[in-house]
Amino acid sequence: MYGTILLTGKMSSTSSNTDSKMNSLILELERIGAVKFGEFTLKSGLTSPVYFDLRILVSFPKLLEEVAALLLEKVTRRDCVLCGVPYTALPIATLMSVKADLGMVVRRKEAKSYGTKKMVEGVWTEGQNCVIVEDVVTTGGSVIETANLLRKLGLTVTECIVLLDREQGAVDNLTKAGISVITLISVSKVLEVLLGAGRISSSTVEAVNSFVLNNQTQGLGADTSSVIKTRFETRLDTMKNAEKKQESTESDLNLVSTRLMEIMLRKRTNLCVAVDLTSAQDILELVEKIGSSVAVVKLHADIVNDWTEQTEVELKKLADKFGFLLFEDRKLADIGNTVRLQALKFSSWAQLVTVHALPGPGVLQAVRDLQKSGPAGLGVLLVAEMSSAGNLISSSYTQETVNLGEKNKNVVVGFIAQSRVSQDNDLIQLTPGVHLSQDGDETDQRYVSPADAVLKRGADLIIVGRGITGAEDPAEEAERYKKAGWNAYLERTGQV
Ligand code: 5IU
Numbered sequence: 001m002y003g004t005i006l007l008t009g010k011m012s013s014t015s016s017n018t019d020s021k022m023n024s025l026i027l028e029l030e031r032i033g034a035v036k037f038g039e040f041t042l043k044s045g046l047t048s049p050v051y052f053d054l055r056i057l058v059s060f061p062k063l064l065e066e067v068a069a070l071l072l073e074k075v076t077r078r079d080c081v082l083c084g085v086p087y088t089a090l091p092i093a094t095l096m097s098v099k100a101d102l103g104m105v106v107r108r109k110e111a112k113s114y115g116t117k118k119m120v121e122g123v124w125t126e127g128q129n130c131v132i133v134e135d136v137v138t139t140g141g142s143v144i145e146t147a148n149l150l151r152k153l154g155l156t157v158t159e160c161i162v163l164l165d166r167e168q169g170a171v172d173n174l175t176k177a178g179i180s181v182i183t184l185i186s187v188s189k190v191l192e193v194l195l196g197a198g199r200i201s202s203s204t205v206e207a208v209n210s211f212v213l214n215n216q217t218q219g220l221g222a223d224t225s226s227v228i229k230t231r232f233e234t235r236l237d238t239m240k241n242a243e244k245k246q247e248s249t250e251s252d253l254n255l256v257s258t259r260l261m262e263i264m265l266r267k268r269t270n271l272c273v274a275v276d277l278t279s280a281q282d283i284l285e286l287v288e289k290i291g292s293s294v295a296v297v298k299l300h301a302d303i304v305n306d307w308t309e310q311t312e313v314e315l316k317k318l319a320d321k322f323g324f325l326l327f328e329d330r331k332l333a334d335i336g337n338t339v340r341l342q343a344l345k346f347s348s349w350a351q352l353v354t355v356h357a358l359p360g361p362g363v364l365q366a367v368r369d370l371q372k373s374g375p376a377g378l379g380v381l382l383v384a385e386m387s388s389a390g391n392l393i394s395s396s397y398t399q400e401t402v403n404l405g406e407k408n409k410n411v412v413v414g415f416i417a418q419s420r421v422s423q424d425n426d427l428i429q430l431t432p433g434v435h436l437s438q439d440g441d442e443t444d445q446r447y448v449s450p451a452d453a454v455l456k457r458g459a460d461l462i463i464v465g466r467g468i469t470g471a472e473d474p475a476e477e478a479e480r481y482k483k484a485g486w487n488a489y490l491e492r493t494g495q496v
Pocket residue numbers: 274276329383385386387388416432433434445463464465466467
């Protein structure tokens with residue numbers, strides 16, 4: 001099968017020759033199951049329609065050798081040592097090292113607890129070049145981490161050779177970290193070849209393309225002010241560290257708000273769309289159109305005439321595909337036991353729910369009890385203020401609500417409010433009553449613009465309903481609100 005194996009490290013093949021080698025490599029990777037399509041939960045918690053498992057290459061020595069040979073063709077310098085990022089790239093780098101007679105260094109995952117406590121094994125000279133070898137890159141984070149360690153130890157790292165790029169921003173991130181990247185295969189190439197060979201359908205191609213597009217990681221906040229970055233990233237870091245130390249993250253942190261912050265930064269959006277439609281089909285069609293623009297989709301399941309479990313399944317699929325949270329705006333307000341039973345009805349698909357603080361702390365305890373039932377749990381948004389004219393919420397009720405939220409950050413994500421009710425940066429403010437061209441509706445709704453909601457009222461996210469759902473082109477309108485909301489957010493947080 002792999003009769004002609006190139007191991008000279010020279011650029012000896014013509015481009016069509018290289019193309020056909022690449023095509024057969026992709027077909028082989030799919031055949032052995034190193035490339036899979038379906039539904040896969042990634043480390044990040046996201047569901048991906050494609051999965052690359054190159055760890056299994058070690059069971060296919062000829063293919064492993066071919067991969068090493070093709071990667072070696074990309075290493076142009078001979079004054080370097082190689083370093084494979086553990087573990088998958090280690091055997092690949094080893095083969096490359098042997099065939100090209102280039103030295104290798106091995107990075108440990110954990111420092112030894114005895115002897116020299118070295119993090120990197122091997123011999124090198126101060127300033128010597130090191131080329132990193134990696135199997136798959138998504139954010140490029142592991143390569144950057146490896147490069148930083150090697151640099152600390154005196155090696156010069158400017159280059160990385162990658163077998164497969166998921167095209168989600170790694171090249172950008174690595175370039176910014178001073179590492180130039182050469183990739184052998186991209187996700188687009190994989191899709192093109194497998195589609196051409198009839199191994200996958202065009203709907204699979206579409207699903208993967210959409211996942212890649214909606215899950216870009218480059219420059220997390222490259223155009224984001226340092227204030228938002230500090231606010232959100234401190235939180236994300238705390239979360240990751242707790243996870244690493246396997247500490248319980250239940251006590252003072254809330255997974256849903258971390259996920260929400262992460263989505264906002266990644267998609268650069270602070271838009272929540274209120275999809276107040278009464279037909280399930282209409283809802284799904286609309287969400288498909290606006291999915292790439294939003295951080296949150298807000299629903300009232302109880303206004304939908306034909307809501308079924310299938311609606312929940314389809315909504316979850318869209319949420320995974322586009323990367324947004326589902327928010328059931330139920331406004332729970334009963335005693336704990338009833339609230340627990342009510343929340344059980346939607347905790348399998350929603351990650352956010354509105355709650356009135358008026359029953360007291362028991363209402364939060366009821367939701368907290370359900371936190372473990374969903375993949376990311378259920379987070380509470382307390383109704384601190386309302387947009388409707390003549391509403392009965394008093395300033396002392398607002399204050400009591402805020403106090404309750406600030407004391408229960410393990411279950412409370414933030415507030416629905418018309419002004420900056422809390423100074424606690426861990427809590428997120430969502431502001432409804434936002435429209436670009438109207439002051440109100442024919443009943444009691446009062447509107448402000450996205451810019452005013454963010455700049456004057458302190459919204460972290462704007463909630464927009466009919467401004468988008470009633471537009472002729474909801475996709476285009478969602479983009480317009482997204483831009484208006486995010487630009488205002490950058491402006492505000494840059495000024496703080
Ligand atoms: N909503 C408000 N105001 C509030 C609260 C909730 O408008 O104070 I609390 C909900 C109602 C609707 C959405 O689902 O937000 C706003 O939709 P329109 O943008 O279509 O008005």
